[in-house]
Structures are given as structure tokens and as C-alpha cells.
Amino acid sequence: MNKICSYGVLICFIQSFNIYGQDINTILDAYSTKKVDYLEKTWCHEGYWGEAKEKKDNRFNEAILIYSLKENFDNDYYKLRIRKAIFFSIRHLQDSITGGFYENNRPNHVRTSLFLNAIATVISKHPEIYENLEVQSSIHRAVKFISTPQEFSSNHNLAALMSLSKLHEVTCDNVFADLLKEYREVIIKDFIFDQDYKSGYWPEAPKRWKNRLNVPYLLVQLMFVQQYLQTNKKEDEKIDKLYKAQLRKLSSLVNYKNFTLDVRQSYGKFKNKDIKFIKFSVPSIFFNSSMIDRIPLDNRKEFLLKCLERFDNDIKKYPALLNSDLYYRFLIINK
Incomplete structure (x- = not known):
């Protein structure tokens, strides 16, 4: 039986600063409480x-x-x-052959990593959960499913990095540490710097492609790195450096007046539909970097509320986002 070596308290809300008498914590506390109330109904x-x-x-x-x-x-x-949800997922929503957790009835790499991160967070508060043999077996089968880094899907690899780091933090199991090291090496190697070597990005396309930049995925990637650095920032200066380089890249693509993201450099369906900008709804990226300074003080409350409004609209189309994205878009902090 592995000894739990870290209880780790996960702080819930983005670093506070005042906007028109209301700090970020107050707004997000009220918003998340309302969302949990809705989740209760489901x-x-x-x-x-x-x-x-x-x-x-x-x-x-x-x-x-x-x-x-x-x-x-x-x-x-x-x-x-x-506890009830964890056991339901293990028994009904985890593939018995591969060990991956399901998205629409198919084992999915990212979803498996994110659920592992969530379980590890629970274990940090309640280490006795990991003493359950069914939970242990499930975690190790899921980790086996994500044991091979993806060739070019950096969001997959960064999600795995995040979950493996958290699992090792709360269990001290070297199985997680060894795989974490492998993922880290791949992630560092795959980063693409711009000509100035001050900014860059993680690719989401094969090496044979001329353009490997998928701009919306910059947001996804940074949410996962943000969570990883929450406990590893001092120990992993290399990843922190790459994180900041990608933040600079992202910063250059944001319109700070209307809170949109420039996708003209991005590969994908945008050019086919002549889309130049897309809506921005991930404020957790901003409130953890100097990027917040680029938003005029008078616009900060508007920015946050606009992001919340856009997330609400997304939930109407894709209800699972409420369950899976609320934390990563709004409630991550870096210390």
C-alpha cells in the first residue's frame, strides 16, 4: 500500500483584486455557487x-x-x-479493456487525464480513498491508457503532465513519477519558438504541416500548464519559461477592447468560413499573468462578466462543459 505523502490544500479562487467594489473572488464565488446549485438538480x-x-x-x-x-x-x-460518482465512473464509464474513461462511449485520452486529476485532487483531501483497492486499480489502468505521449497533440500531453504530477504529489508512487518525466521531456522538446525566442507555442498538428498553430488550443494548453505549475513552479523553471513564452504569444493575439482572439494565423476551419476573431471565455489565463495589466482597469469587470456570459451560452449548446470546464476556465490560480 502506498503511503500518502501530501494532503495539498487546493485553493479555490483566482487571486483577488478589486473591480468596482467587487473582487474576483466574490464574483466567482457567487457564480460557482449558482452553478453547483444547478448541478445539484442534475x-x-x-x-x-x-x-x-x-x-x-x-x-x-x-x-x-x-x-x-x-x-x-x-x-x-x-x-x-x-465518492459515489468516483465509483460509478469506475464501474460504468471506464473501458474494461483499455482503462480509458469515456467521452460519448469512447475511451478518450484527455478526459482520462482530467478525471485522474480530479480524483487526485479528492485524494489530497481524503487520502483514505486511495487505500481502496478498486480505486487504486482503476487509477493504474487509466494511467496505462495514457502511458504513451501523443505524437503532436500537445493538449493531450499537457493534460497528462498535469494529472501525473498531481497523482505523484498525493501518492508518492514512482510509477507516476517515471511517466511524468517521459511526458515532460516530450513537452519541452515539442515547443516551437518564434524567431525572437521570447514567444512560441505547443503544436497541435503533424511535423509535415507547414502551419502547426491552432490558436484556440493555446487556451486549452495553458489551462493545463497553469494547474501543473501551481505545485511545480519552483521545481520546474523550464516549463514555467515555456508557459510564459506561450502567454506572450497568446497576448499578441488578443483584442483587449472586445475580448476576442485573433485566429487569422490559425489552421482549421476559420479560413473556410472567413472567421478572423473568436470569442474569449477563459479569464483564468489572464488573472495569472501580467496580461491582466493590458486590460484597462475600467474594462476588467466587463471582461470577466463577458466571459461568464459566453460560458453560459456555451453550456446551453454543450451541457457537459459546466461539469468539465468551470474549474479550468475560471477557478485556477497560480501561487
Whole structure:
């Protein structure tokens, strides 16, 4: 049995600064509370939220991460929800052959990493959960599923880096440490610098492609690196340097007046539809870097509220986003 070596308290909200009398914590606390209230209405006593069972989609049970942030140590209410959801996912939403967790009835690399990160976060508060042999077996089968770094899908690799780091932090199991090292080497090697060597990006396309920049994925990648650096910043200056280089790249592509992202350099469907800018709805990137200074003080509250509004609109189209993206888009902090 592995000894739990870190209890790690996960701080819930973005670093506070005042905007028109309301700080970021206050706004996001109210917003996340409202979202959890809504999630409560979608809870099924069998152990899942929303359409997880119907669609065989474990994204809905990634809500355990949100619940772990709201949990009160003196109240078992959220803890019982979380435990029940973990076991439902293990028994019904994890592929028995590959060990991957499902997205729309198919084992998925990113979803597996994100659920592992969520479970590890729960273990940091309740280390006894990892003592359960069924949970241990599930985690190790899932880690085996993500054991091979992807050839060019950097968001997959960064999600794995994040989850493996958290798993090692809370369990001290060298199996996770060894694989973490392998992913880290690939991630550092794959980074593409611009000519100035001050900015750059992680690619999301094969090496044979002339253009390997998928601009929207910069946001996805940075959310995962942001979480990783929360506990590894001092120990991993190399990744921190690359993170900042990609932030510079992203910063150059943001319109700070209307909060949109320039995709004219991006490969993908944008050129076919003559789309030049897309909506921005990931404020966690900004509130953890000097990029916030680029947003005029008078526009900061508008920026945050606009992002919340856009996320609400996205949820209407894709309900699983509420369960899976709320933390990564809004509630990450760096220390």
C-alpha cells in the first residue's frame, strides 16, 4: 500500500483584486455557487450528473473537481456525492479493456487525464480513498491508457503532465513519477519558438504541416500548464519559461477592447468560413499573468462578466462543459 505523502490544500479562487467594489473572488464565488446549485438538480442517486449514464460520457462526472472545491471538511454532504460518482465512473464509464474513461462511449485520452486529476485532487483531501483497492486499480489502468505521449497533440500531453504530477504529489508512487518525466521531456522538446525566442507555442498538428498553430488550443494548453505549475513552479523553471513564452504569444493575439482572439494565423476551419476573431471565455489565463495589466482597469469587470456570459451560452449548446470546464476556465490560480 502506498503511503500518502501530501494532503495539498487546493485553493479555490483566482487571486483577488478589486473591480468596482467587487473582487474576483466574490464574483466567482457567487457564480460557482449558482452553478453547483444547478448541478445539484442534475444529480442522480446512482452516482452521476446530467447525461453521464445515457451518453456514457464521463465528462459529466468531472464535476467531482468542482464539488471538491465547495466541500466543507465538517460536512459529509459533498464528500458522499464525490465518492459515489468516483465509483460509478469506475464501474460504468471506464473501458474494461483499455482503462480509458469515456467521452460519448469512447475511451478518450484527455478526459482520462482530467478525471485522474480530479480524483487526485479528492485524494489530497481524503487520502483514505486511495487505500481502496478498486480505486487504486482503476487509477493504474487509466494511467496505462495514457502511458504513451501523443505524437503532436500537445493538449493531450499537457493534460497528462498535469494529472501525473498531481497523482505523484498525493501518492508518492514512482510509477507516476517515471511517466511524468517521459511526458515532460516530450513537452519541452515539442515547443516551437518564434524567431525572437521570447514567444512560441505547443503544436497541435503533424511535423509535415507547414502551419502547426491552432490558436484556440493555446487556451486549452495553458489551462493545463497553469494547474501543473501551481505545485511545480519552483521545481520546474523550464516549463514555467515555456508557459510564459506561450502567454506572450497568446497576448499578441488578443483584442483587449472586445475580448476576442485573433485566429487569422490559425489552421482549421476559420479560413473556410472567413472567421478572423473568436470569442474569449477563459479569464483564468489572464488573472495569472501580467496580461491582466493590458486590460484597462475600467474594462476588467466587463471582461470577466463577458466571459461568464459566453460560458453560459456555451453550456446551453454543450451541457457537459459546466461539469468539465468551470474549474479550468475560471477557478485556477497560480501561487
